[in-house]
Amino acid sequence: MAQALRFRQAPSPLKASCHQCSLSNLCLPLAVQDNDLDSLEDIVQQGRMYNRGEHIFDQSTPFRSCFAVKSGSVKTSIITEGGEEQVTGFFMPGELVGLDSMSGESYACTAKALERTSVCEFPIDKLEELTGKLPELQHHMYRLMSHEIQNSHQLAMLLSKNTAEERIASLLLSLSSRFQRRRMSGTNFSLPMARNDIANFLGLAVETVSRVFTRFQNQGIIRARGREVELLDIEALQLVTREFSRQGCQQ
Amino acid sequence: MAQALRFRQAPSPLKASCHQCSLSNLCLPLAVQDNDLDSLEDIVQQGRMYNRGEHIFDQSTPFRSCFAVKSGSVKTSIITEGGEEQVTGFFMPGELVGLDSMSGESYACTAKALERTSVCEFPIDKLEELTGKLPELQHHMYRLMSHEIQNSHQLAMLLSKNTAEERIASLLLSLSSRFQRRRMSGTNFSLPMARNDIANFLGLAVETVSRVFTRFQNQGIIRARGREVELLDIEALQLVTREFSRQGCQQ
DNA sequence: GTAGTATTTTGACTTACATCAATCTGGACG
DNA sequence: CGTCCAGATTGATGTAAGTCAAAATACTAC
Incomplete structure (x- = not known):
């Protein structure tokens, strides 16, 4: 009281x-x-x-x-x-x-x-x-x-070097590790922001964000329903973020 | 000695x-x-x-x-x-x-x-x-x-919102004002960096940077020979950087 | 519950810029 | 003073992601 x-x-x-x-x-x-x-x-x-x-x-x-x-x-x-x-x-x-x-x-x-x-x-x-x-x-x-x-x-x-997929994978991983730091699940969390905010932050169109989310889902990397997200395959996500640099390496 | x-x-x-x-x-x-x-x-x-x-x-x-x-x-x-x-x-x-x-x-x-x-x-x-x-x-x-x-x-x-022209105009204006702060000419200076560095910094291809420079030159906004640059029409440059926001306004 | 609005998703089409390829400088140096 | 080579320019072509439009889904409030 x-x-x-x-x-x-x-x-x-x-x-x-x-x-x-x-x-x-x-x-x-x-x-x-x-x-x-x-x-x-x-x-x-x-x-x-x-x-x-x-x-x-x-x-x-x-x-x-x-x-x-x-x-x-x-x-x-x-x-x-x-x-x-x-x-x-x-x-x-x-x-x-x-x-x-x-x-x-x-x-x-x-x-x-x-x-x-x-x-x-x-x-x-x-x-x-x-x-x-x-x-x-x-x-x-x-x-x-x-x-x-x-x-x-x-x-x-x-923003200047990475594809839409790489940007979104990076954001998801960043959020994941920040949830983990607070002793919460790093694989199962609720996005605090709207797709629009994600798009704006990452320099993309909302539609692109949406498409990448579904693509990731179809590949079995994540499961997303609205703001609820489950990272099914963190390693695959990490691979996506490094895809770019790996190609740069090969040249 | x-x-x-x-x-x-x-x-x-x-x-x-x-x-x-x-x-x-x-x-x-x-x-x-x-x-x-x-x-x-x-x-x-x-x-x-x-x-x-x-x-x-x-x-x-x-x-x-x-x-x-x-x-x-x-x-x-x-x-x-x-x-x-x-x-x-x-x-x-x-x-x-x-x-x-x-x-x-x-x-x-x-x-x-x-x-x-x-x-x-x-x-x-x-x-x-x-x-x-x-x-x-x-x-x-x-x-x-x-x-x-x-x-x-x-x-x-x-990087996330502006066109190649807007990015380059912004950089030129930034350099200009930084030269001026040192009591040097803000309209007539020598770029310390290569086109490649400009491109990388602004998230563009070298070719694009080059093209924009010549476009600006043809429009009479700047005069550029190699790293030597002369800003002929600062207001026009400022206009370029704001072009984008102005359009956002109209909607 | 239902109406109404905001958010998200999906599809068709367009575009700014990247990429590839070739040519053109201009300064360093023997 | 020509030789060289990195850097800069110009042109032709390809593509990732934007834009436009419409449907589907999720919220909100009554």
Whole structure:
């Protein structure tokens, strides 16, 4: 009952408990010593719940905070002047959203909840202050941002060099390993995003995504019904993603 | 004469002078107060000169340092297992190379001098230590990395949504503004990279790049002879890059 | 349940760019 | 000053994936 009452006042800054969080081995707490965890808790704010489709922030929002996904999932995308959308990433529990926005006044992208989602908020000024005091946390931030650059380069590579099948196989494998990190099934999961988002992210048309899904299904590599996906043959998927480089080798 | 002697011993760690560097308003010194500049100088090492084609580091090199381009220019690329190359960026004087490598033991990419190039080396452990002491420098590092993520997202967008003409126009405009930042001509410059690198970076075939260059030339938008480029009509180029979004608007 | 809308799938046709092949520079070097 | 060879250009042809159109399926809300 007391619990319920606490959640009612969610929009107001509510201290989160990293100590008790099941994601503490994935999220920022991963980088700090137990005795420093308190100082991290001091700056975290328990964010509110977002329903599917709600914006956590968009490109017109002044940049104040980074957000760690606590439950659910988030899609980030850039909206061009012409209204075109480019999905730049999907974020799952334990992952940090907003690292691409630390160089401007406003957020560099729009973040939207793909399902019912909760986040923890890290006000950037407090976070920077803290990373100045905790070298391991600073180091971890550098690592996270660096990793984000690598991810993005990887995506660019996928977009410029790989076929539709290779791109989709890569995405499925990426999702698989991220589910596994959270001790969930890596072969049997529910896609948090629509086909449309997948298509946009991978630089394909929806129709193409759909066709590849059915092709994979016919080949017995996956089983897909709507957003429910089962990876029947992970090795075959891995083979698909490497098909390209293997051919490059032969020449 | 004394000068000449100093440069002879270049390979050994030689303290660089940020105070006297003409790039101090672009590079890391930009972020530090005058009275803290000494501590930055203390950790910088004057790197050696690299001839065109020489590797500054590659994916097998253990990650130790970030490098600021002092003169010349650098190309970074990822080499896949299959030997395929994906160019991930071009770096000009004042820009920092290696930010994508801060999350692993080895460099995440290979950096190659596109012409005769000199760099300043920032050992990462010393740099992290220093950013822990100088909040503005830490802030600047976050900004740089964040900007790198944005750049990369921008590239992904270009690759997944834009035509060959739009991609090339974007690259030309990006180079133009980067030359201008260094108080050089933004309309009349020499491309540091080969057509091949442009093609690879933009996810195109060399032939396509070549064709677009001649098309632009026939339209009177640019004048190009080999690597020498003159932007005759910047507005037209900007128009090309926005062509796409404008059409998106009309629908 | 049923109506209504959004998402996904399937099929027919088109297109921008890749690929293949040949020719044309232009700078390095003896 | 010609020889060489990597890089750049130009042309002809093929194809993966986009676009358009329509049907099928999944959600939502009343």
